[in-house]
Amino acid sequence: MRRNVSEANSRNIQTGTYRRIVYRVNWLRARARAKRWNEEKEIVVKEMEWVIETFRYMGKVWETRAKSMGNEKLGHRAYAARETDRWHRWAETAKTEFAKVLE
Numbered sequence: 566m567r568r569n570v571s572e573a574n575s576r577n578i579q580t581g582t583y584r585r586i587v588y589r590v591n592w593l594r595a596r597a598r599a600k601r602w603n604e605e606k607e608i609v610v611k612e613m614e615w616v617i618e619t620f621r622y623m624g625k626v627w628e629t630r631a632k633s634m635g636n637e638k639l640g641h642r643a644y645a646a647r648e649t650d651r652w653h654r655w656a657e658t659a660k661t662e663f664a665k666v667l668e
Contacts, residue, residue, distance in 0.1 A: 610667065613659070613663040613666075613667075616659050616663075617656055617659050617660050617663070620652050620653075620655045620656035620659060621652070621653070621656045623652040624649055624652035624653040624656060626652075627645050627646075627648040627649040627652055628645075628649045630645040630648075631645035631646045631648075631649055
């Protein structure tokens with residue numbers, strides 16, 4: 566009888582040890598997953614900022630082109646003005662839409 570009690574206690578200890586190991590592994594995996602998601606969020610937020618800045622930069626590039634056109638190239642100047650407006654609108658739209666997501 567003593568032997569059966571000892572074997573049962575040994576099995577309970579092993580089961581408890583295995584359970585703790587499994588819980589610990591699951592906790593570590595969940596923690597790693599949460600860290601990856603936080604890192605990914607930081608990257609996406611930075612990418613959103615870069616998109617807005619790129620659109621603004623391209624707007625300035627086209628604005629410079631529009632100003633550098635002489636009066637003899639009115640069609641080119643109109644096209645550059647339209648592109649300037651388009652890039653600035655994209656920048657404002659991106660800023661507005663990204664702000665909705667980040668709230």
